[in-house]
Amino acid sequence: MIRIYYDQDADLSILQERTVAVIGYGSQGRAQARNLKDSGVKVIVGLRPGSSSAELAREDGLATAPIGEAAREADIIQMLIPDEQQAEVYAGEIAPHLKAGKALMFSHGFNIHFGQIVPPQEVDVFMVAPKSPGPMLRRLYTEGAGVPGLIAVYQDYSGRARDLALAYAKAIGLTRAGVFETTFREETETDLFGEQCVLCGGVAELIKAGFETLVEAGYAPEIAYFECLHELKLIVDLIYEGGLTEMRCRVSNTAEYGDYRTGPRIIDQRVREEMKRVLAEIQSGQFAREWILENKANQPVLKAMRRREREHQIERVGKELRKMMSWLKK
Ligand SMILES: NC(=O)C1=CN([C@@H]2O[C@H](COP(=O)(O)OP(=O)(O)OC[C@H]3O[C@@H](n4cnc5c(N)ncnc54)[C@H](OP(=O)(O)O)[C@@H]3O)[C@@H](O)[C@H]2O)C=CC1
Ligand SMILES: CC[C@](O)(C(C)=O)C(=O)O
Ligand SMILES: [Mg+2]
Numbered sequence: 001m002i003r004i005y006y007d008q009d010a011d012l013s014i015l016q017e018r019t020v021a022v023i024g025y026g027s028q029g030r031a032q033a034r035n036l037k038d039s040g041v042k043v044i045v046g047l048r049p050g051s052s053s054a055e056l057a058r059e060d061g062l063a064t065a066p067i068g069e070a071a072r073e074a075d076i077i078q079m080l081i082p083d084e085q086q087a088e089v090y091a092g093e094i095a096p097h098l099k100a101g102k103a104l105m106f107s108h109g110f111n112i113h114f115g116q117i118v119p120p121q122e123v124d125v126f127m128v129a130p131k132s133p134g135p136m137l138r139r140l141y142t143e144g145a146g147v148p149g150l151i152a153v154y155q156d157y158s159g160r161a162r163d164l165a166l167a168y169a170k171a172i173g174l175t176r177a178g179v180f181e182t183t184f185r186e187e188t189e190t191d192l193f194g195e196q197c198v199l200c201g202g203v204a205e206l207i208k209a210g211f212e213t214l215v216e217a218g219y220a221p222e223i224a225y226f227e228c229l230h231e232l233k234l235i236v237d238l239i240y241e242g243g244l245t246e247m248r249c250r251v252s253n254t255a256e257y258g259d260y261r262t263g264p265r266i267i268d269q270r271v272r273e274e275m276k277r278v279l280a281e282i283q284s285g286q287f288a289r290e291w292i293l294e295n296k297a298n299q300p301v302l303k304a305m306r307r308r309e310r311e312h313q314i315e316r317v318g319k320e321l322r323k324m325m326s327w328l329k330k
């Protein structure tokens with residue numbers, strides 16, 4: 001059974017003697033640093049030279065420093081820059097300051113699990129991963145609530161790594177909702193699988209395939225956009241709030257019947273077999289090796305695919321249709 005921790009399981013006082021360096025001030029960095037500060041934890045935000053975020057962090061009332069300096073000052077170093085940048089920044093600016101007894105933290109396990117960052121044995125290594133984007137983590141904290149999260153301990157040199165992870169999770173509001181204990185391996189592999197097969201890759205291809213099928217059959221691209229992309233939010237919101245059952249209660253009976261009848265023909269055995277192959281590539285490290293090489297080569301494949309996808313007809317149609325939707329932010 002997976003273990004779940006709440007506020008009463010975490011002792012914030014163990015952070016009171018410690019300084020936390022939050023490296024990066026993006027989606028997670030800003031939210032985590034502000035929540036830590038408001039929970040009474042001493043925080044320094046570590047930023048690269050000329051960082052565009054320095055002014056914002058200072059406006060938010062946080063101390064800033066170059067990354068190396070923040071890492072030197074801190075007892076706990078939380079890596080919140082993009083995953084593909086972390087290994088280089090770690091080697092150059094964090095590792096020299098990782099003295100015995102310090103802690104190195106992550107909100108995603110890729111670099112530890114796939115050996116891109118190999119910390120010395122005499123430090124704690126753990127993860128605290130909110131299950132939400134940064135702005136939502138911050139908003140719920142200010143409202144006195146919290147989002148659920150994950151913790152994982154990779155290396156427990158001090159014997160207190162789990163206590164530190166729980167205290168950090170409490171300081172950013174996660175134990176108000178509940179924190180699940182996982183491992184770096186489980187978090188990393190399921191995260192990659194979920195985003196590739198379902199959340200990003202799966203959904204994007206499903207949308208395009210539906211849109212292209214309707215357009216090729218002679219239907220108006222605008223109508224195809226509404227049916228295959230725009231209305232997805234309505235469905236996802238219902239699923240998010242009440243699961244598949246709630247969604248199926250709220251759509252028409254015709255839609256519900258069509259769901260049961262046709263869904264398994266679309267996501268069929270072949271798709272399930274392919275998902276298993278994708279999972280095997282993630283587990284074996286094949287995907288990680290490919291992605292690491294891609295970054296070493298300055299992301300040529302990513303850039304080419306990004307360019308091609310942005311030119312898809314559904315993106316051109318959507319750009320025009322969204323101008324009619326006054327409720328959407330620019
Ligand atoms: N985004 C999310 O919702 C979630 C993210 N995570 C994890 O959290 C971590 C952080 O992700 P996220 O917040 O999205 O990251 P962001 O892309 O928002 O991070 C941006 C920050 O990283 C800094 N940065 C970028 N490149 C470098 C570099 N080469 N050297 C130094 N600083 C750099 C930027 O600096 P500058 O300000 O100078 O531009 C900026 O402060 C990742 O491990 C991610 O997997 C986990 C759960 C959810
Ligand atoms: C779904 C995307 C994600 O895995 C996330 C924010 O959890 C990511 O890597 O961005
Ligand atoms: Mg994820």
Ligand SMILES: [Mg+2]
Pocket residue numbers: 191192195
């Ligand atoms: Mg991810």
